[in-house]
Amino acid sequence: MSGPECCSNPPILSPTAGNGTVEKLGALDCYLTASPHSNFAVLMLSDIFGYQAPLLRKLADKVAAAGYYVVVPDLLEGDPFKPHDSLNDLPVWLKDHGPVEKGAEGSKPVIEALKSKGFSAIAGVGFCWGAKVAVELAKSRLIQTAVLLHPAFLSVDDFKDVDTPIAILGAESDKYCPPELVKQFEELLAAKPGIVFVLTGIEFC
Template sequence: MSGPECCANPPTIGSGGNDDQIQEIGGLKSYTSGLLIPCNPALILIADAFGYEAPKLRQLADKLSEAGFYVVVPDFFNGDPYTPEKQLASWFPNHQPGKGCEDARKIVADLKSKGASAIGAAGFCWGGMAVSKLSTYGEIEAAVILHPGRLSEDDINATKVPTAILGAELDEHAPPDQLKKFGEILSANSVDNFVKIYPGVVHGWTVRYKDDDEHSFKCAMESHLDMLNWFTKYLKK
């Protein structure tokens, strides 16, 4: 995520879920969906720079919870998400994906202490970078990275968990050729992976699609199903 253009088309922030779905998980205020019962798998969704209040992200959390997962969407920005009025160049240094990774590890530990049988993590743009780093620790069972910001090849080389990478055909921040190369690196390291490029969509489409854009909506729904299938494969054994 190297410039403001990466954060074009911000989501409309409105109601998304109920206040009683906000809990503290791993020290962070989090939107939660579903029930965390012993031996049930859990998912962590790491938002893009616009933060955990985005309605479509919370709707996705609810959709995944209906499939039997306990879903947590933490506020990794502690009430300071990016907004178009802010300068990304000054916002980003105070919200590094590496810090997000360390916070995510605390959430993983908290979920395990509460009895989660297996944990997966999905990240969008900024969150994709955090999930990529999280995957190097081997503390989760599976990862999904969606239209990420700039990924580190070192992190990809160090990835220890099965990883799906879902990208947009029209994305200069995560070009399809680069994402396919990451898949080749994972395969060379004997890490199961799935790389898919969705045609005709742009960066951020999975949680920033417009309901009246038939193609983007269809691709977003397809990406959600691909994510669900990946997590079901590795977390519900």
């Protein structure tokens, strides 16, 4: 989440957006869009506006076209942060929509369902709220790599147990994850074995 502008220009949610289909996976509604012969799965974890955001689904379609089986789960279970709400209402909404409790725990049955389909390599791509979910899954080694875009609700402590290859795409004008905080993440991760990519200065909103 970059800042208040994210709520002043929210997406217009659409259950029919995208070229994929909505199906049950791990007991959750999921937007599925896939290359027909992919052996690799990408779990795209939404921001606070949920899995019906048209741009999120468009991006999922693009990733699928590159050769991946892409799943966008409805981790918010039909209750995204409402576009007419303001950031002042966000702490109240988060009490029932914690990225650890709601997001990471809710992702586990979806991951198990993907494994049962034969996918042994799963990447987690988290946007804003979903970035925290991806980090939690990485700590549990439930995914093999993670990408965080405009991450929110993260601290340095969140990365202490991460040894999974990870990319952090922040922004120069991000209120919730400014470059100086991303730098701290980078310093901690750089001391760990494995491949770690950290990119900053990218705008998505």
